[in-house]
Amino acid sequence: PEEVNVAALNGPSGIGMAYLFETNPDLEGVKSNFEVVASADVLLPKLLKGEVDIGILPPNAAAKVYNKNKGAIVMGAIVGEGMLSIVSTDDSVNSLADLKGKTLTVAGQGATPEYMIRYLAAKEGISLEGGKDGIELDFSIPNAEIAAAIASGKIQNALVPEPFATVACSNAKNCRRAVNIQELWGKDNYPMTVVVINAKFASQYPETVQSFLDAYKDSIYWTNTFPVAAGALVEKHTLGLKAMIAAKAIPNANFAFTYAKDSKAKIESLLSVFMSFAPEAIGGKLPDSGFYFGL
Numbered sequence: 001p002e003e004v005n006v007a008a009l010n011g012p013s014g015i016g017m018a019y020l021f022e023t024n025p026d027l028e029g030v031k032s033n034f035e036v037v038a039s040a041d042v043l044l045p046k047l048l049k050g051e052v053d054i055g056i057l058p059p060n061a062a063a064k065v066y067n068k069n070k071g072a073i074v075m076g077a078i079v080g081e082g083m084l085s086i087v088s089t090d091d092s093v094n095s096l097a098d099l100k101g102k103t104l105t106v107a108g109q110g111a112t113p114e115y116m117i118r119y120l121a122a123k124e125g126i127s128l129e130g131g132k133d134g135i136e137l138d139f140s141i142p143n144a145e146i147a148a149a150i151a152s153g154k155i156q157n158a159l160v161p162e163p164f165a166t167v168a169c170s171n172a173k174n175c176r177r178a179v180n181i182q183e184l185w186g187k188d189n190y191p192m193t194v195v196v197i198n199a200k201f202a203s204q205y206p207e208t209v210q211s212f213l214d215a216y217k218d219s220i221y222w223t224n225t226f227p228v229a230a231g232a233l234v235e236k237h238t239l240g241l242k243a244m245i246a247a248k249a250i251p252n253a254n255f256a257f258t259y260a261k262d263s264k265a266k267i268e269s270l271l272s273v274f275m276s277f278a279p280e281a282i283g284g285k286l287p288d289s290g291f292y293f294g295l
Helices: 012-023 040-049 059-068 112-123 143-152 164-171 181-185 199-204 206-225 227-236 243-252 264-277
Strands: 003-009 031-037 054-057 073-081 084-088 103-106 136-138 157-161 176-180 191-198 255-259
Touching: 003 012, 003 040, 003 206, 012 031, 012 054, 012 073, 012 206, 012 227, 012 243, 031 040, 040 054, 040 059, 040 191, 054 059, 059 073, 059 112, 059 191, 059 264, 073 199, 073 206, 073 264, 084 112, 084 164, 084 181, 103 112, 112 157, 112 181, 112 264, 143 157, 143 164, 157 164, 164 176, 164 243, 176 181, 191 199, 191 206, 191 264, 199 206, 206 227, 206 243, 206 255, 227 243
Parallel strands: 003 031, 003 054, 103 136, 103 157
Antiparallel strands: 054 191, 073 191, 073 255, 084 157, 084 176
16 A cells, blocks of 8 residues: 554553654555544544554454454454553552442443453452442543542542553552452453454555554554653653653553464453453454454
8 A cells, every 4th residue: 555544542542652653654665644533433433434544442342343344344463451450549448359338430331441340340259239248330430530539539449541540649649559450350461452454454455564563563662661752752642641641651551562363362351251241342242263363
């Protein structure tokens, strides 16, 4: 192709792409164009129409689009892994069981945070129906407002991804990461973000796609190695975070890169959680092998 059009989501998932925005890599003679879009709802129509060739989505959203749109997109790689934490200003909270009789604010109804906590609570035999022996889930506060709610004392416990955990624990003196979700998951890191490609583009130009994925892998390595410089690029390219917050969040954000052909087991492990609680959130079934670019 003459060019490849790439979109990052505004917010933390785009951090690992900031270096690509800055360097604008030449993909073996193919020009790369980058843009920031507000949300997955804005990105999806562009991907399906071919206006955007490559983008970023949560794994369940990518699987749903693949299953519901006759394989219209494929997954190129995992680009972000488990970065959920339960933050708390309550000194008595050090485990899920300690949340019995309390309220847990959850960032992301219908997304990975909700189904991760449902899976982990079921695994430990904890009710999510509230009451003195259960945990009450609260989805009423938007992601971006949770840190302020913690700082003001409006809420005490929240399940949040990065960088919101970093923001919350920076603004409230007695806030801490009280429960490590990755430890409770107890398997390989669960994927939180994947890069996806318009399937027609991937089929026509696999070498260009591979070149982009290789450049993205380098970008994530650079981001993890130079968080302060990466934070500056996140702010420069208006990816939704101030430089200082992005830099502080990167060490906890678990940016990683695994090519799709090596990711099937890890993706299916997470999507199986969605299948247990909300099959419709992934299109009713696990995606077949055609979902994984290069497999």
